[in-house]
Amino acid sequence: MERKIYDLGDIVQMKKPHPCGSNEMEIIRMGMDIRIKCVGCKHSVLVPRAKFEKNFKKVLRSSKEPQSE
Ligand SMILES: [Zn+2]
Numbered sequence: 001m002e003r004k005i006y007d008l009g010d011i012v013q014m015k016k017p018h019p020c021g022s023n024e025m026e027i028i029r030m031g032m033d034i035r036i037k038c039v040g041c042k043h044s045v046l047v048p049r050a051k052f053e054k055n056f057k058k059v060l061r062s063s064k065e066p067q068s069e
Helices: 049-055
Strands: 011-014 024-029 033-038 044-048 056-061
Touching: 033 049, 044 049, 049 056
Parallel strands: none
Antiparallel strands: 011 024, 011 056, 024 033, 033 044
């Protein structure tokens, strides 16, 4: 069972790619609802947390742990 860990500023991958073709989204606001911004076309969307977690796949890049590679 995979734990779902995500935080503000993380780049996450969703199960369904954005219509523009990019599947990388940046979390730009967290609360009752989560605002994510498409890395490809910069379009942002506000989704309820439950819906976000349903569509969330994994964190690609965490804002808290800088990765050397
Ligand atoms: Zn997009």
